[in-house]
Amino acid sequence: MKIGILGTGIVGTTIGGKLVERGHEVMLGSRTADNAKATAWAERLATQSAQPGSAKHGTFADAAAFGDIVFLCTAGSAALEVLRLAKADNIGGKILVDLTNPLSFSVKSTPTLYISGGVNSLAEQIQKAVPAARVVKTLNTVTADVMVNPSLVAGDHDMFIAGNDERAKAQVKTLLHEEFGWNTLYDLGDLSGARAMEGYLLLWLRLWGTLGTPNFNLKILRSIS
Amino acid sequence: MKIGILGTGIVGTTIGGKLVERGHEVMLGSRTADNAKATAWAERLATQSAQPGSAKHGTFADAAAFGDIVFLCTAGSAALEVLRLAKADNIGGKILVDLTNPLSFSVKSTPTLYISGGVNSLAEQIQKAVPAARVVKTLNTVTADVMVNPSLVAGDHDMFIAGNDERAKAQVKTLLHEEFGWNTLYDLGDLSGARAMEGYLLLWLRLWGTLGTPNFNLKILRSIS
Numbered sequence: 109m110k111i112g113i114l115g116t117g118i119v120g121t122t123i124g125g126k127l128v129e130r131g132h133e134v135m136l137g138s139r140t141a142d143n144a145k146a147t148a149w150a151e152r153l154a155t156q157s158a159q160p161g162s163a164k165h166g167t168f169a170d171a172a173a174f175g176d177i178v179f180l181c182t183a184g185s186a187a188l189e190v191l192r193l194a195k196a197d198n199i200g201g202k203i204l205v206d207l208t209n210p211l212s213f214s215v216k217s218t219p220t221l222y223i224s225g226g227v228n229s230l231a232e233q234i235q236k237a238v239p240a241a242r243v244v245k246t247l248n249t250v251t252a253d254v255m256v257n258p259s260l261v262a263g264d265h266d267m268f269i270a271g272n273d274e275r276a277k278a279q280v281k282t283l284l285h286e287e288f289g290w291n292t293l294y295d296l297g298d299l300s301g302a303r304a305m306e307g308y309l310l311l312w313l314r315l316w317g318t319l320g321t322p323n324f325n326l327k328i329l330r331s332i333s
Numbered sequence: 334m335k336i337g338i339l340g341t342g343i344v345g346t347t348i349g350g351k352l353v354e355r356g357h358e359v360m361l362g363s364r365t366a367d368n369a370k371a372t373a374w375a376e377r378l379a380t381q382s383a384q385p386g387s388a389k390h391g392t393f394a395d396a397a398a399f400g401d402i403v404f405l406c407t408a409g410s411a412a413l414e415v416l417r418l419a420k421a422d423n424i425g426g427k428i429l430v431d432l433t434n435p436l437s438f439s440v441k442s443t444p445t446l447y448i449s450g451g452v453n454s455l456a457e458q459i460q461k462a463v464p465a466a467r468v469v470k471t472l473n474t475v476t477a478d479v480m481v482n483p484s485l486v487a488g489d490h491d492m493f494i495a496g497n498d499e500r501a502k503a504q505v506k507t508l509l510h511e512e513f514g515w516n517t518l519y520d521l522g523d524l525s526g527a528r529a530m531e532g533y534l535l536l537w538l539r540l541w542g543t544l545g546t547p548n549f550n551l552k553i554l555r556s557i558s
Contacts, residue, residue, distance in 0.1 A: 220452050221532070227445050262557045268536075296539050307446070307535035311493075314521050314529035315553065323556030328540065331548030332487045 112137060112175025114168055114190050116145040119207055119252045120181035126256035128153050128163045130287045135164040137171025137194065172198035177205065177279075178241075184210040184230050185222075188237055196238045203276045204241040206231045206302070207255075209248050209309050221310060231302030235272070242276035244269065245302040246284065246293075249312060251322035256288050258325070265325040266292045270301030294328065337362060337400025339393055339415050341370040344432055344477045345406035351481035353378050353388045355512045360389040362396025362419065397423035402430065402504075403466075409435040409455050410447075413462055421463045428501045429466040431456045431527070432473050432480075434534050446535060456527030460497070467501035469494065470527040471509065471518075474537060476547035481513050483550070490550040491517045495526030519553065 109132050113124045116138045124134045136146040146165035153163035164174070172178055172194035182190045187208045191199075210230040212222040231245040246269040247255045254260050258267075267290045271277045277295065284290040296304060316322050334357050338349045341363045349359045361371040371390035378388035389399070397403055397419035407415045412433045416424075435455040437447040456470040471494040472480045479485050483492075492515045496502045502520065509515040521529060541547050 260556055261554050263554045265554045294540070294543055296543055301539055304536040304539035307532045310532035311529040314526055315519070318519055318521055319553070319555060321556055325554055327552045327554055328544070329486050329488045329490045329550055329552050330544060331485055331546055 109133070110174055110176045111135070112171035112173070112178040113181055114171060114178065114194055115181035115183075115186075116143055116149065116165075117181065117183070119255070120179070121145065121149045122252040122256055123179055123181055123207070123247075124149065124163070125153060127287065128157055128159075131159065131162075132287075133162045133164070135166050135171040135174040137166055137168040139168065139193065141166050141170065168194040169198050175202065177203045177283075179205045179207060180234065181207050184208040185212070187230060187234055191234065191237045196240065199238050199241045201240045201242065203273075203279060204234070204238060204243045205247075205280055206234055206243055206245045207247045208234070210306055211309065211313075221306065227303075229300070229302040229306050231270070231299050231306070235299055242271065242273040243299060244271035244273070244276050244280045245299065245305055246270075246280060249305055249308055250325050254323055254325060258289050258291070260323050261325045263327065264291055265327045266294055268294050268296050268301070268305050270296040270299055270305060272299050292327075334358070335399055335401045336360070337396035337398070337403040338406055339396055339403065339419055340406035340408075340411075341368055341374065341390075342406065342408070344480070345404070346370065346374045347477040347481055348404055348406060348432070348472075349374065349388070350378060352512065353382055353384075356384065356387075357512075358387045358389070358399075360391050360396045360399040362391055362393040364393065364418065366391050366395065393419040394423050400427065402428045402508075404430045404432060405459065406432050409433040410437070412455060412459055416459065416462045421465065424463050424466045426465045426467065428498075428504060429459070429463060429468045430472075430505055431459055431468055431470045433459070434473050435531055436534065436538075446531065452528075454525070454527040454531050456495070456524050456531070460524055467496065467498040468524060469496035469498070469501050469505045470524065470530055471495075471505060474530055474533055475550050479548060479550060483514050483516070485548050486550045488552065489516055490552045491519055492550075493519050493521050493526070493530050495521040495524055495530060497524050517552075 150163040375388040
């Protein structure tokens with residue numbers, strides 16, 4: 109599959125690297141076509157990959173146009189501007205996988221969520237910005253390494269998914285199973301479920317501090333019988 | 334121990350009932366000393382308990398004055414007014430266990446959090462309202478039945494705790510272990526950790542809808558070493 113990735117940070121390069129490893133053609137998009145991090149990523153993968161040339165880079169618009177499916181992997185605060193640069197026409201009715209979190213680092217002590225609890229989510233704002241796209245929220249509740257390698261965390265643990273388009277969610281679930289190795293996926297319903305997934309980040313951040321590692325995740329345990 | 338409970342809803346009566354069963358003297362406080370729910374609760378326990386008379390009821394002020402330790406079990410939206418009625422002088426430097434959640438039911442579809450994410454918590458507002466009290470946040474992340482009976486959920490699962498006073502937290506941890514049967518307690522640090530515990534409620538509420546039962550909880554799984 110051809111995959112466009114918006115964002116060249118740790119999430120974008122990790123997701124992109126894994127998908128190249130898995131045999132996909134991936135274009136990493138950034139503000140400029142010659143972004144240093146994207147170039148280094150593509151060069152590193154060109155030497156490692158069985159399929160040289162499958163790791164590409166370009167602008168946000170290039171990556172959005174290139175992908176059959178597009179991953180949004182920027183900082184939450186940049187997401188809406190990046191979509192503007194990527195251009196809605198390049199995304200069209202494609203699946204847009206939203207991995208962002210609306211975190212603010214303006215308060216010194218700990219990051220905070222800048223969307224007030226429960227009445228909106230960044231994912232829903234993203235859906236409004238590209239109304240034809242089929243936005244699916246997932247993977248935002250774990251650190252990048254765990255996103256593409258759940259076995260880094262011991263035991264069977266859980267991922268969440270939310271989105272308005274059932275077929276798009278089904279396709280992303282298959283991708284999470286087959287390419288990344290996720291087993292248990294909780295479908296939280298329509299895209300308003302993203303409010304819950306983004307709101308959890310406050311606990312995730314605090315647990316990172318408590319545990320001393322970002323390599324952890326949740327398992328939901330249920331009532332007996 | 335003498336225990337004061339503020340609130341006669343499902344959380345207050347469940348916590349109070351369990352503590353009476355465990356041999357403590359419990360006073361359930363409400364706006365009026367003859368609150369119907371508190372009276373029915375006390376009468377029911379009087380017939381069941383090995384120690385008749387150990388289940389009492391009174392005003393919020395009566396319950397706050399009665400307890401060596403006080404549990405705040407009201408709706409989040411009522412918490413600050415209830416503390417005003419209970420009177421800070423009656424609480425003094427006691428441990429105040431805060432089980433509340435800042436949920437709003439004004440939006441029809443799903444409850445929402447009315448505190449904006451990550452920069453404040455209801456627990457911190459409560460601490461400001463009764464500055465001498467040693468506020469400890471815990472138990473707000475599970476349904477009432479699971480609070481006092483964690484074995485309702487299969488497997489070993491986790492509870493969180495936060496507060497500014499280490500000795501108060503240690504005492505509440507002991508109570509959670511010995512009276513309610515909790516094993517794994519994650520200490521999220523000072524009372525700002527309550528932001529994370531309250532923010533999680535969005536995910537808890539959504540999972541309740543997805544799972545069809547409130548009898549569930551989280552287990553934190555960590556990286557393989």
